[in-house]
Amino acid sequence: MVNHLHYADDILVFGEASISNANSLQIALSSFAKYSGLVLNNAKCQFIFSHNTPLANEICAQLGFSQTENTILYLGIPISTKKLKASHFQPLLSKLFTLLAGWKVKFLSFAGRVQFLKFTIVNTIAYWIRGAVIPKGVGRQIDKLCSKFLFHGTHSGKKLHLIAWNKTCLPKCFGGLGLPSLDSLSFAFGCSFLWRFYTTSSLVGDWFRHKFSSPWKPLKPKTSNFWKRIVSIALKIKDKLNFHVISENCTLSMWWDPWCQGNTVLDAAQSICLTGVVSDFISNGFWSLPSQLDQSVCTRITATPIFAHPHSQISWAGSFKPSFKDYYMGFYSELNLVPWFKFVWHAHYALKYASYAWMALLDGLKTVDVLAKRNIYLPPECSLCRIEDESTAHCFFQCEFSFSVISTLLPSLNSFLLRPNLHQIFQYFDGVETLKGFEKNFCYFVICCTLYHLWRERNGRRFGELETSGQDYLKKIIYAIKAKTGNWKQVDRIKDAFPNCFLGY
Numbered sequence: 001m002v003n004h005l006h007y008a009d010d011i012l013v014f015g016e017a018s019i020s021n022a023n024s025l026q027i028a029l030s031s032f033a034k035y036s037g038l039v040l041n042n043a044k045c046q047f048i049f050s051h052n053t054p055l056a057n058e059i060c061a062q063l064g065f066s067q068t069e070n071t072i073l074y075l076g077i078p079i080s081t082k083k084l085k086a087s088h089f090q091p092l093l094s095k096l097f098t099l100l101a102g103w104k105v106k107f108l109s110f111a112g113r114v115q116f117l118k119f120t121i122v123n124t125i126a127y128w129i130r131g132a133v134i135p136k137g138v139g140r141q142i143d144k145l146c147s148k149f150l151f152h153g154t155h156s157g158k159k160l161h162l163i164a165w166n167k168t169c170l171p172k173c174f175g176g177l178g179l180p181s182l183d184s185l186s187f188a189f190g191c192s193f194l195w196r197f198y199t200t201s202s203l204v205g206d207w208f209r210h211k212f213s214s215p216w217k218p219l220k221p222k223t224s225n226f227w228k229r230i231v232s233i234a235l236k237i238k239d240k241l242n243f244h245v246i247s248e249n250c251t252l253s254m255w256w257d258p259w260c261q262g263n264t265v266l267d268a269a270q271s272i273c274l275t276g277v278v279s280d281f282i283s284n285g286f287w288s289l290p291s292q293l294d295q296s297v298c299t300r301i302t303a304t305p306i307f308a309h310p311h312s313q314i315s316w317a318g319s320f321k322p323s324f325k326d327y328y329m330g331f332y333s334e335l336n337l338v339p340w341f342k343f344v345w346h347a348h349y350a351l352k353y354a355s356y357a358w359m360a361l362l363d364g365l366k367t368v369d370v371l372a373k374r375n376i377y378l379p380p381e382c383s384l385c386r387i388e389d390e391s392t393a394h395c396f397f398q399c400e401f402s403f404s405v406i407s408t409l410l411p412s413l414n415s416f417l418l419r420p421n422l423h424q425i426f427q428y429f430d431g432v433e434t435l436k437g438f439e440k441n442f443c444y445f446v447i448c449c450t451l452y453h454l455w456r457e458r459n460g461r462r463f464g465e466l467e468t469s470g471q472d473y474l475k476k477i478i479y480a481i482k483a484k485t486g487n488w489k490q491v492d493r494i495k496d497a498f499p500n501c502f503l504g505y
């Protein structure tokens with residue numbers, strides 16, 4: 001069999017290394033040349049053979065192409081019969097390096113850098129993950145580059161990281177910033193491959209089915225890294241997938257796939273082997289099993305219904321159209337939601353403010369107490385009130401200055417006997433039963449927005465010796481609230497309920 005992949009000016013032709021295949025290829029290429037006038041440049045054509053192919057030299061001589069042991073590039077991704085080395089990923093690292101060092105990104109804010117990573121960088125990485133198994137060492141280098149860029153705006157130098165990269169790369173509901181990790185992307189692409197393995201008919205799918213039968217079939221020694229990864233992912237998602245026997249073209253492996261009420265036939269019968277696909281054992285919509293089959297196995301199989309018109313022979317957690325996001329979230333199915341997630345990442349969050357609240361909640365802002373834990377000492381006095389010592393809990397919002405700002409905006413906070421910290425303020429509004437969902441979200445938004453501006457004020461005072469005069473910081477916050485809520489549907493009702501947040505300074 002000979003087949004090909006064609007993109008722009010590259011053609012890959014696949015086939016068994018036999019003389020008859022070489023003949024067919026030669027005939028195809030010469031008749032193409034005859035009709036199109038496009039003649040092949042032999043110097044630019046190469047063969048890649050698998051290990052110890054006996055006819056390699058003969059085939060090369062017949063077509064006049066050379067043989068290469070090296071990798072070739074297809075659509076920018078290296079292809080090789082051997083395991084790719086870290087050096088093959090140098091183009092990816094260089095590309096990321098260039099993107100992260102560009103002059104435009106130098107001026108991005110923290111929120112801008114989050115977006116830049118999420119879209120530009122992740123897309124570049126995802127393209128490679130789809131095409132190759134990225135070695136662990138390369139993955140670590142990529143993580144380091146991205147982490148430095150996010151927290152410091154530069155990709156070089158040794159810097160202090162307050163929030164671990166693996167925490168940053170979690171979905172928001174599990175306490176992260178929603179940046180996908182390399183492992184989660186690789187997992188999601190694996191799930192997407194498995195979905196297509198069972199639902200679409202393609203040349204490469206047929207080849208995989210023919211070679212491996214099922215990802216639940218035990219691995220042979222010397223299996224490719226790619227397939228090993230697919231098998232490990234298949235084991236992880238077994239509970240998410242449901243298999244349905246369909247009356248026509250059921251390509252599930254009769255012996256290896258867990259279609260028999262969530263299990264494989266193997267669990268029921270250890271001694272026999274039914275090769276082939278489930279369709280081979282269905283005739284006119286009914287089970288047609290070999291007569292020598294054990295009665296208990298027969299009973300088990302025939303108890304599995306055959307569907308005449310299902311959507312597909314598999315479903316993912318009940319869905320016949322799972323999305324990439326479902327796969328991605330599947331990677332984290334063992335994690336618990338963080339309780340503060342809805343305070344930061346509610347329906348109306350603004351990334352600029354929410355990301356600082358996120359940092360504050362994870363001790364990621366460089367306050368005196370956080371740095372002291374890492375043996376870095378700053379003058380302890382709070383730059384906002386100039387009375388007490390600074391800590392994250394003090395800044396938000398136990399500090400007299402901070403609390404006066406937030407309680408001016410949201411006066412109901414004056415009911416606190418002791419000054420609350422950030423968690424307590426969030427929980428307070430969460431617990432107010434008279435507030436509607438959008439009003440609570442507005443309060444969370446005001447808290448995050450105030451936190452952001454107080455932190456800027458703190459930095460201005462501490463490092464730049466700039467102090468916003470009079471009530472100007474309050475003006476800034478109200479200006480930001482007005483700007484952001486202008487297009488909210490319920491803005492008028494919010495204005496009535498929280499007039500202090502909209503005062504016309």
Ligand SMILES: [Zn+2]
Pocket residue numbers: 382383384385386387388394395399400401
């Ligand atoms: Zn203070």
